[in-house]
Amino acid sequence: MSLVATLICNPANPALDSTVVDGARAILPSAGAPQWLFDEVAVDIPFEGPIPFEGRDVRTIENRLREARGDLPIDIVVQPRAARRKKLFLADMDSTMIGQECIDELADFVGLKPHVAAITERAMRGEIEFEPALRERVALLKGMPVSVVEEVLKKRITPTPGGRELVMTMRAHGAWTCLISGGFTLFTKAVAEAIGFQENRANQLLTRDGQLVGEVREPILGRAAKLATLIELRESFDLDEIDTLVTGDGANDLGMIQAAGLGVAYHAKPAVAAAAAARIDHGDLTALLYAQGYRRDEFVEG
Template sequence: MSLVATLICNPANPALDSTIVDGALAVLPSPGMAQWLFDEVAVDIPFESPVKGPDDIKAIETRLQRARGDLPIDIVVQPAAFRRKKLFLADMDSTMIGQECIDELADFAGLKAHVSAITERAMRGEIEFEPALRERVALLKDMPVGVVDEVLAKHITPTPGGRELVMTMRANGAYTCLISGGFTLFTRAVAAKIGFQENRANALKVRDGKFTGEVAEPILGRAAKLATLIELRESFDLDEIDTLVTGDGANDLGMIQAAGLGVAYHAKPAVAAAAAARIDYGDLTALLYAQGYRREEFVG
C-alpha cells in the first residue's frame, strides 16, 4: 500500500531538519525520497507498507512519534492517493477562531468562569452538549444583542493559517462549510472573514433587542454536524475519501470519524485519541501540508 507520512511544525517555530527526516526514514518501511513542502516546516515522506487498516497506520505513527521525541512536530500518516480533498467542514470555536464565543458573551455578564467550566466539560464529552448549551444560553437572558458586535471586534481572533487553508482549498475546487454548535450571529461574521462559502450554527432567540435566554430547537450538536457532512457529501456526489473535517470537541467527533481525513485540531484528549489525525503544534496551514500542498501553492 502506498502511504505518505507528513511531518509538520508550526511555521512560527520551525523544528524540522535533515536529522529529523533521517530518523523518520529509518523507521519507515520501504521509504522513498523525502519531499520538502516548506523548508524546516513541512516534509512528505512516501513509503510502501503492507498495512491493512487504521490500526496499522497508528502503529507507524507511534514509531515516528518515538523517533521525533519531544520536538513540536505533528505527524500525519495516510494513503498517498486522494489526498487533496473536495469538501471541507470545520468547527468554529477553538478551531477556526481561538475563543469560545459563548464564554466571551458570558464575560459581559460577569459569568465567564462559570460558563467556561461548563463549556470545557461539554467539549471533553463529560456532559451532554445540548442541555449544557441550553444551560449556558439561559444565563444570557436580557443581554443586549449589540454586545455580539463588541465581542467580535475586541475578543474574537481567527486562528493563524485559517484563511490560507480555506482559500487554497477553494482555489483548487473544494467546497467549504463552517459548522458550529455556537451561534449564527458569530458564524456569519467569521465565515465571511475567513472565506467559507457556507455556515451553519444555532440561532439565539431575541426579543426587543435582547436575548431571551433561549436557543432555537433543534440544537445543532454532534448528530447534526455528522448529518451536515453526509448531506453535503451526497449533494456534491463525493466519496468519503474526498472529505476533510476538523474540530476540537466531543461534538465534533462524529463528523471527524466519518471523514476521509478527520483531524483533531489542538483538541481535547478524548477527541485527539479517537481521530485519524491530530495537529497539536501546527497552525491551520498544517491541514494544507497534510493534503500535500507546497507553501508556494497557498492562496490568501
C-alpha cells in the same frame, strides 16, 4: 499500498532538519526520497505499506514516529497517497477556526465567564451532554443586548493563524468549504465571511426587542447534526468519503471527524485527539494544507 507520512511544524517554530527526516525514514518501510513542502516546516516521506492497510497500522507507524520525534514540536500525519487533496472541507468554529469560545466571551459581559467556561470545557471534553449544557449556558444570557455580539466580534474574537490560507487555497482548487458550529449564527456569519467559507451553519439565539431571551431555537445543532451535515454535503456534491476533510477540537465534533476521509483533531481535547485518525497538536491551520500535500508556494493568501 502507497502511503505518505507528513511531518509538520508550526511555521513560527520550525524544527525539521535532515537528521529528523532521516530518523523518520529509517522507521518507515520502503521509504522514498523526502519531498519538502516548506523548508524546515513540512515534509512528505512516501513509503509502502501492507495490503490491506488498516487503522491500527497507521497508529503503529505514527506511534513509532512520535517516539523517535521525542519532545520536538512536530506533528505527524500518516495516510494513503491517493485522493489527498480533498473536495469538501467542514470545520468547527470555536477553538478551531477562531481562538475563543464565543459563548464564554458573551458570558464575560455579565460576569459569568468562569462559570460558563467550566460548563463549556466539560461539554467539549464529552463529560456532559452538549445540548442540555448549551441550554443551561444560553439561559444565563437572558436580557443581554444583542449589540454585545458586535462588541465581542470586534474586541474578543481572533482567527486562528493559517485559517484563511487553508480555506482560500482549498477553494482555489475546487473544494466546497463549510463552517459548522454548535455556537451561534450571530458569530458564524461574520467569521465565515472573514475567513472565506462559502457556507455556515450554527444555532440561532432567540431575541426579542434587541435582547437575548435566554433560549436557542430547537432542534440544537450538536454532534448528530454536524455528522448529518457532512453526509448531506458529501451526497449533494456526489463525493466519496475519502474526498472529505473535517477538523474540530471538541466531543461534539468527533462524529464528523471519524466519518471523514481525513478527520483531524486540531489542538483538541484529549479524548478527541485519541479517537481521531489524525491530530495536529503543534501546527497552525496551514498544517491541514501540508497534510493534503500542498506546497507552501501553492498557498492562496487572499
